Amino acid sequence: MTQAFRIENGGLINRDKKLSFKFNGKTYLGYEGDSLASALLANGVHLVGRSFKYHRPRGFFGAGVDEPYAVVQLYRNGETEPNIKATEQELFEGLEAKSVNCWPSVNFDIGAINNFLKIFLPAGFYYKTFMWPKSFWYRIYEPFIRKAAGLGVASTKHDKERYEHKYEYCDLLIAGSGPSGLAGAYAAAKNGAKVILAEDKSRFGGSLLTSDVNIGNQSGQDWAEGIIAELKTMPNVVVKNRSQIFGYYDHNMLVMSEKVSDHLPATKKYHPNKRLWYIRAKEVLISSGSIERPIVFGNNDTPGVMLSSAAKEYLKVYGVLVGIKPLVFTNNDSGYETAIEFKKHGVDTVVLDSRKNPESEIIDEAKSLGINIKNSYVVVAAQGYKKVKSADIASISEDKKKLGKIENIECDCICVSGFWTPTIHLASQSGNKTKFKEEIDAFVPGQSKQNEITLGSANGVFSLEETLKTSFKTGSELSKKITKKDNEIAIPNVVEKKSSQHDKFWCVPLPKGKNYKRFLDFQNDVAVSDVEIALREGYRSIEHVKRYTTLGMATDQGKTSNLNGLQLVSEIENKVVPAVGHTTFRPPYTPVSIGAIVGREVGKQSKPTRKSPMHSWHEKNNAVFVDAGVWLRPRYYRRGNENLFEASKREAKNVRTNVGVCDVTTLGKIDVKGPDAAELLNRVYTNAWLKLPVGKARYGVMLREDGIVMDDGTTTRISENHYHMTTTTAQAANVLSHLEYYLQLVWPELNVNVVSTTEQWAGAAIAGPKSRDLLQKLFPKLDVSNEGLPFMGYMEGDLSGVKARIFRISFSGELAYEVNVESDYGNFMWEKIMEVGEEFNIQPYGTEALSTLRIEMGHVAGSELDGRTIPFDNALEGLVSKKKDFIGKRSLQRSAFIAEDRQRIVGVVPLDKQTSIPEGSHLVKDDKAPLPNPKLGHISASCWSVEYDNPFSLAILKDGKNMIGQKLFAMSPLKNKVIPVEIVSSHYVDPKGERVRS
């Protein structure tokens, strides 16, 4: 039996190309142009899954984006993706899909026992049941819910697919290619406007693909095809199918997800899987159409119950009969169109119309075709478990309260139409306050909020003639404003059948003694009774009812359920629907792949990688790198089998005994130039800068206005009006912005320019007792003696023909220099230093040794300047000028900042001189004190002191000044450690600072 439900001819599929695919392990055939849903239906497969909560059998309800049931797990090219709507997934050769929500199989589902045992999970079930006992949550409830719930399984493998982001600007963006979208796009394009027309399906045309209309003496579908063909030839128009505009954001920015490859067996080489478009549009035409809404009746979730428009689409677009004994249940004329379509293919339907005496052209046509029509009739309940077998029907009184005698008629599907709901998501997301339109019992967009206009059935207009007229006019007028061109377009004449008023009827009452489940939300299994419970329990706001019952909260976001839910609440509450109001429409309109949102920013591409000019040298010399912000810095240089600890100890030791060289290119560098440069520095730094002579460097600390230390570094006066400022690697960008803020906004009278020169200079720190000898050999013509180049001195030199800047500054606490050359010469400088340094036993050292050296010297860095400390805390109060004003000075008078027991930096040594103290450990007085044990301070940085060969840490400790010599405990619950420690001075090595001046 293959494709038994496919009609001989017709549909828009390509019958010359057969495709084979697998569903739940079984192989089927379909055609190119099928959706997974249509191909399954062609093969008579109606059972596709189990429902979310009750695990009831689920079939197909819609044919597109509104589908609440047919969510499958897709397997494609060795990858798997959950949460795929079978109605949206195009068929390709070799496609594989599986049902979700069913275990062990879709035909025998253990969870469904809940259903048979009538252990229905009522509204608020999760809130009520899983509340207590608390201990049950992790062991019993959560695993149970995890197994039972969910719409598929996310892959845990690395996603090989590529996703792109694209930024685009246009005059008119048109969302949806139905009649209104095509007319609007065409008129705007003819006026020369830059137009983007987006269609979420693979085929353009929207309702014209299934409606029986005539435009300009051709079928609606042919007309659409002609318009699209012409638009595609125009250079000012971008036409995109498989592209869903899912979000309308601020300032007319919309985001569109283009499925580039999902319809193919595998993504083509160099193609992305999806492309996310960020589109800034001057004007937006929302032509997103409308979605048919169901009528609520008993067991209305049985497979075989579906929207009448979906049945028509399966027939007209895919050539598939969803049943051979259909029952149509309608409150408006749309159901008749489906019945007529069935009749054209030789299938007889019974139409139940809730209206008493409806009259229209469409109904006349149905009558003339001999279709069996029952007026004032409704479906009371569907019968059948895995598939509709029959329907209980009855006549209904005019007030829709009383049912007549119940009859049972055989049928294999029930096509239901409860009229149309405009798709107003985008308009609502733009900020448009929607309004309720009585004639159609639905919300439509109100006053435009951003530059958006909603057209056609999305605006509640269901006449094709009116839609085309308005859309041509709107497209033409909006584009005229932008392009100043006005090409008149002849509006084609339209032939369409007029429809009559729909019946304001949406829910069939329960017959006496029956307790059928009547579902409102098909994806989340929310029934009429659930909403009733919520209201009985006192929930009033529609937003609360939504969250309590989960009505409209699933991945279909209530596309088919929201309005019926509102009708129910309004009825029980005795309020009109607009008084109940609808819940907020939030983007995305449909689920969007995380991959598409992330785009190319994955793995190494998630942030830029900055490398110093000496990077390749480090690589060649076994450097192990560490991320320092966006920079890659050598952490240590491995020799043989050394680990981090051994290597960094060796490198640090070599600095203390011989000489080491460290790549300091990453330090932020800012050129400060102008006659008022010294004045700016004097206001930015806490210490005095007006008297710094040319050729001298000075260490400075800068604060935020709240008194907290922002950054530190040395600044050197290169010439009269030229200063070279350095910042920490991490704060470089912030410091530049900070300076620009004061120069542009606060003190514009200062004649100073600042610019980042971080990239312009490569830097090498040469540190150790033999560094002067090395420097002398590098610059034989210079006097680099202690007198010629004293501590904090600066001079320029010639490094074998390359201009170099030499600073006598030290971070390691040793006699040290920093040499800068222009970046392109960085590697040359480095190799020269290594070559000349060989006789002094030079070794390169990484950030780990660098940390060790600064920690045991008590020099502060990022872990102390952590956004919570003031100069005093870092023992930097000596650098705070009492005479002049500077940024943040006034804040230092805050009572907490001058408190007697203010926190302050100290050194910490374990009593056993063996156990390293984990960074982040808390210092406490009593390790046995009851929790929460009062914290006195925390360990900010730890190292292995190479000077004393034992662990040493820095800490910020309350009343640190008076704590030297005290015995405390360092506790790290994270590492499960309690270490008895002694508090010592933070200047563990060379407390008088003699070495740097030697």
Add this chain to the structure above:
Amino acid sequence: MLYINCPHCGMRSQNEFSYGGDASVKRPELNKEVSDQEWDNFVYNRKSLRGKHLELWQHISGCRQWIKVERDTATHEIFRTFKADEEVA
């Protein structure tokens, strides 16, 4: 994403800018006696308005100029933008 008219560069997307807070705050002059209250108002106290708000943005990935933006904090509507030294009337 906001669309901001940089007075130096033209219309640019928000991701080129960084936010700088209330533009109406004036830093007390240097070397001037400032009361605790005045200083608190400058450093900490902000009105957190709902509605029209004059605020600072820096065109950090563009011309690097600080600009003033008059924006509605509730609707995100931007009314006017100004250069740093422009008087806001």
